[in-house]
Amino acid sequence: xxxxxxxxxxxxxxxxxxxxxxxxxxxxxxxxxxxxxxxxxxxxxxxxxxxxxxxxxxxxxxxxxxxxxxxxxxxxxxxxxxxxxxxxxxxxxxxxxxxxxxxxxxxxxxxxxxxxxxxxxxxxxxxxxxxxxxxxxxxxxxxxxxxxxxxxxxxxxxxxxxxxxxxxxxxxxxxxxxxxxxxxxxxxxxxxxxxxxxxxxxxxxxxxxxxxxxxxxxxxxxxxxxxxxxxxxxxxxxxxxxxxxxxxxxxxxxxxxxxxxxxxxxxxxxxxxxxxxxxxxxxxxxxxxxxxxxxxxxxx
Amino acid sequence: xxxxxxxxxxxxxxxxxxxxxxxxxxxxxxxxxxxxxxxxxxxxxxxxxxxxxxxxxxxxxxxxxxxxxxxxxxxxxxxxxxxxxxxxxxxxxxxxxxxxxxxxxxxxxxxxxxxxxxxxxxxxxxxxxxxxxxxxxxxxxxxxxxxxxxxxxxxxxxxxxxxxxxxxxxxxxxxxxxxxxxxxxxxxxxxxxxxxxxxxxxxxxxxxxxxxxxxxxxxxxxxxxxxxxxxxxxxxxxxxxxxxxxxxxxxxxxxxxxxxxxxxxxxxxxxxxxxxxxxxxxxxxxxxxxxxxxxxxxxxxxxxxxxxxxxxxxxxxxxxxxxxxxxxxxxxxxxxxxxxxxxxxxxxxxxxxxxxxxxxxxxxxxxxxxxxxxxxxxxxxxxxxxxxxxxxxxxxxxxxxxxxxxxxxxxxxxxxxxxxxxxxxxxxxxxxxxxxxxxxxxxxxxxxxxxxxxxxxxxxxxxxxxxxxxxxxxxxxxx
Numbered sequence: 001x002x003x004x005x006x007x008x009x010x011x012x013x014x015x016x017x018x019x020x021x022x023x024x025x026x027x028x029x030x031x032x033x034x035x036x037x038x039x040x041x042x043x044x045x046x047x048x049x050x051x052x053x054x055x056x057x058x059x060x061x062x063x064x065x066x067x068x069x070x071x072x073x074x075x076x077x078x079x080x081x082x083x084x085x086x087x088x089x090x091x092x093x094x095x096x097x098x099x100x101x102x103x104x105x106x107x108x109x110x111x112x113x114x115x116x117x118x119x120x121x122x123x124x125x126x127x128x129x130x131x132x133x134x135x136x137x138x139x140x141x142x143x144x145x146x147x148x149x150x151x152x153x154x155x156x157x158x159x160x161x162x163x164x165x166x167x168x169x170x171x172x173x174x175x176x177x178x179x180x181x182x183x184x185x186x187x188x189x190x191x192x193x194x195x196x197x198x199x200x201x202x203x204x205x206x207x208x209x210x211x212x213x214x215x216x217x218x219x220x221x222x223x224x225x226x227x228x229x230x231x232x233x234x235x236x237x238x239x240x241x242x243x244x245x246x247x248x249x250x251x252x253x254x255x256x257x258x259x260x261x262x263x264x265x266x267x268x269x270x271x272x273x274x275x276x277x278x279x280x281x282x283x284x285x286x287x288x289x290x291x292x293x294x295x296x297x298x299x300x
Numbered sequence: 301x302x303x304x305x306x307x308x309x310x311x312x313x314x315x316x317x318x319x320x321x322x323x324x325x326x327x328x329x330x331x332x333x334x335x336x337x338x339x340x341x342x343x344x345x346x347x348x349x350x351x352x353x354x355x356x357x358x359x360x361x362x363x364x365x366x367x368x369x370x371x372x373x374x375x376x377x378x379x380x381x382x383x384x385x386x387x388x389x390x391x392x393x394x395x396x397x398x399x400x401x402x403x404x405x406x407x408x409x410x411x412x413x414x415x416x417x418x419x420x421x422x423x424x425x426x427x428x429x430x431x432x433x434x435x436x437x438x439x440x441x442x443x444x445x446x447x448x449x450x451x452x453x454x455x456x457x458x459x460x461x462x463x464x465x466x467x468x469x470x471x472x473x474x475x476x477x478x479x480x481x482x483x484x485x486x487x488x489x490x491x492x493x494x495x496x497x498x499x500x501x502x503x504x505x506x507x508x509x510x511x512x513x514x515x516x517x518x519x520x521x522x523x524x525x526x527x528x529x530x531x532x533x534x535x536x537x538x539x540x541x542x543x544x545x546x547x548x549x550x551x552x553x554x555x556x557x558x559x560x561x562x563x564x565x566x567x568x569x570x571x572x573x574x575x576x577x578x579x580x581x582x583x584x585x586x587x588x589x590x591x592x593x594x595x596x597x598x599x600x601x602x603x604x605x606x607x608x609x610x611x612x613x614x615x616x617x618x619x620x621x622x623x624x625x626x627x628x629x630x631x632x633x634x635x636x637x638x639x640x641x642x643x644x645x646x647x648x649x650x651x652x653x654x655x656x657x658x659x660x661x662x663x664x665x666x667x668x669x670x671x672x673x674x675x676x677x678x679x680x681x682x683x684x685x686x687x688x689x690x691x692x693x694x695x696x697x698x699x700x701x702x703x704x705x706x707x708x709x710x711x712x713x714x715x716x717x718x719x720x721x722x723x724x725x726x727x728x729x730x731x732x733x734x735x736x737x738x739x740x741x742x743x744x745x746x747x748x749x750x751x752x753x754x755x756x757x758x759x760x761x762x763x764x765x766x767x768x769x770x771x772x773x774x775x776x777x778x779x
Binding site: 144 | 465471
């Protein structure tokens with residue numbers, strides 16, 4: 001056998017043996033974050049290299065915390081806001097339906113239209129893919145549709161920080177859709193109907209630089225976030241369902257997002273209408289985050 | 301004057317394009333072997349073009365008796381395809397909206413078989429080259445699939461991650477990691493079921509048969525190429541070995557062994573034939589028995605069913621296993637829901653008279669009853685019977701090299717047997733798109749090869765279409 005033939009026989013299997021297990025980075029024995037215990041479902045996952053609270057992170061530049069301005073940054077807190085219209089050039093071409101399906105009238109539903117999973121397949125893998133799948137609302141999918149975020153009031157280092165596998169240079173606005181949930185001690189159902197929470201959001205954008213990451217912290221106070229709002233379309237009427245969620249976002253004109261590669265979210269609960277009336281009742285709070293997107297971007 | 305007319309006549313003879321069409325034939329075979337997922341429309345169109353060109357170049361040489369005999373294979377195959385095209389199942393499974401699309405099912409099936417038959421009339425069409433092209437394209441396809449799967453997973457992930465799941469598009473994967481693999485499906489790499497994925501390296505591994513007939517010292521190039529194909533097929537099967545595929549791997553190795561025994565031990569031929577016939581009879585009896593116990597409307601079968609269900613072994617064998625459940629439902633519905641012409645249009649998956657949801661056993665021989673009706677399934681069996689009868693005659697009498705004859709046996713028989721277990725009608729893990737048996741590309745290749753062997757099995761084989769002899773034409777012109 002010639003040397004070249006022998007090489008081929010050795011190289012071909014060797015190539016296969018260098019398998020990288022790209023799809024095995026997140027493996028679960030069942031449905032993850034699906035415990036019957038409320039507090040076990042918090043998604044407190046940080047990539048070490050971008051965790052500002054962890055020593056040894058690769059954040060080489062930290063910008064000053066940027067306080068979002070409602071007018072200047074076109075901050076919106078619902079899909080019906082005028083400021084949302086200012087953010088998205090395609091505002092009039094969407095149908096703001098309340099499920100993930102395409103509308104029957106031929107228009108495009110907002111959620112699927114701006115989902116990151118459609119922009120790049122890398123957003124389809126892992127638990128965080130729930131944030132990028134275009135499903136803006138629960139629609140009876142419960143734990144498969146939402147990510148449960150823990151407030152920093154209940155302990156430090158809560159929230160999550162994600163690093164994407166690709167970079168983006170053309171983000172024009174940011175959007176996330178969420179509501180909140182409140183339970184009593186030992187998962188006690190408070191049976192309170194819909195109440196409202198006030199939150200202070202702490203967002204982080206991470207930009208790739210030559211030596212690590214540039215960290216851009218942002219903050220904004222959102223009041224009257226629907227909490228424990230049911231998802232029954234008959235409870236408030238189909239047309240009013242958007243009131244059960246807070247669609248928060250802002251324009252990125254005043255924020256440098258070139259080489260955007262990561263995103264983190266933390267929040268503080270500054271108050272809720274139930275606790276204001278029952279200050280002695282021990283409760284657990286969570287943000288139920290359904291969708292995060294940098295709409296109409298390209299990832300390289 | 302007479303000479304000039306003769307020259308004109310010869311110039312109009314399209315048989316001189318035999319080599320060009322033979323080359324086109326190889327290209328189509330490579331294209332189909334490479335597999336393009338859900339591309340039955342494309343295959344259908346290609347089969348039309350190829351068949352027309354083959355008819356044009358072989359028209360003068362086609363033997364009337366031969367084509368009449370071939371019609372015994374072609375006609376039932378066409379009827380099977382037609383009944384399948386008209387079935388409600390095809391509309392649902394292929395996403396067809398009218399017969400304009402599904403009509404390519406009978407066209408593709410019939411014309412691929414016809415192309416195989418006609419190509420055997422072309423002298424410049426060499427079966428060893430065709431087989432090399434088929435296995436070569438299949439090897440490239442398998443290699444891409446193996447690399448894609450190994451990029452996402454690791455060798456032996458089917459054992460290591462047997463009960464683990466990944467989250468994809470916000471949802472836990474519908475199957476455990478150990479039951480999935482990645483495949484070039486159409487023009488995209490997609491998650492498919494491991495059983496479906498395994499079909500292709502299994503077919504590729506049948507190329508090992510060639511190594512027992514080609515001598516290394518006499519034909520190093522071919523030997524090494526087939527060795528490479530075999531190793532690739534083996535490595536693919538080894539790296540993705542699992543409980544289910546282990547069974548099919550054993551069946552594959554046993555099948556290859558039987559083919560080799562048939563080839564090498566001519567003296568024991570009767571014993572092997574006896575074993576094969578015996579296995580066939582057992583299978584037919586099994587099918588009849590399944591059919592009987594499925595008939596709940598026949599009062600006397602209740603007692604039989606009860607007797608079987610009381611025995612753990614018999615129950616596992618005939619009722620409560622991976623396949624039997626749905627096979628029984630298909631048999632049960634044969635005369636009520638599916639009737640004689642298959643799943644009615646518009647009723648697939650809903651509005652069943654007896655409320656039965658979609659019934660797919662993943663065993664093509666039974667699924668044909670649902671997708672094409674009793675008539676369709678019988679017509680396919682008839683077509684297969686005639687084709688295989690001539691195929692075994694080809695094995696016994698053809699002048700082709702043993703390596704080619706038994707490679708064809710390995711591919712064709714390997715496909716029809718292995719696809720019973722491995723051909724998953726729902727190959728895509730994250731999609732409800734189907735890929736039924738009757739649009740699968742290895743079936744088209746098998747039909748092409750059966751068409752080829754049909755003509756070659758004739759005792760008087762005439763290879764009459766060849767390159768024009770330019771010298772003679774020049775001589776005539778000069779005269």
